[in-house]
Amino acid sequence: DGGITQSPKYLFRKEGQNVTLSCEQNLNHDAMYWYRQDPGQGLRLIYYSQIVNDFQKGDIAEGYSVSREKKESFPLTVTSAQKNPTAFYLCASSVLGQGNQPQHFGDGTRLSIL
């Protein structure tokens, strides 16, 4: 089945620790996105990438880093510089080049502080 796989479902971070959230897609989509979802705030864009080895900051990129070494993969690292990392993190992907296509989402990773 084609889709977006996020892992792990739940993640706990200790103070001063970096953690990496995985996002893999087999939809052959060009673009991939990371969002953070907090109660009452909707989805906020962290980073996005439209092509391998290139990515752009979204609205709340501080304290986060990404890489796009393969088309299928777009991991997100939550660094120790992110002081309030507790949230639900969603990865999405979409087709480019055929008008604007909607984004499709994975089932998220919930990150909490120990």
Next chain:
Amino acid sequence: QKEVEQDPGPLSVPEGAIVSLNCTYSNSAFQYFMWYRQYSRKGPELLMYTYSSGNKEDGRFTAQVDKSSKYISLFIRDSQPSDSATYLCAMDDTGNQFYFGTGTSLTVIP
């Protein structure tokens, strides 16, 4: 002012009712409009995708876009308990970003 405004609810209706969910927006450049359904602890699932003004129907769901009023709606007919979820509207100006509403929580009571 937020780009997209959506009443968070919660909204509670009896089974079989017609549900109306709405979003307003401020950016007249928005051309693509989407509705997503999100169950608890899951990612958003695309329900409807429309371009410009007009109506689009898919089974029990109808999406309506009124660009002159900067207002979009999702109607759910014959609502079912399985429709209980949070509904997110989203919009795009053909740029690189989508703009999401905060979501409306819906409960359909059997």
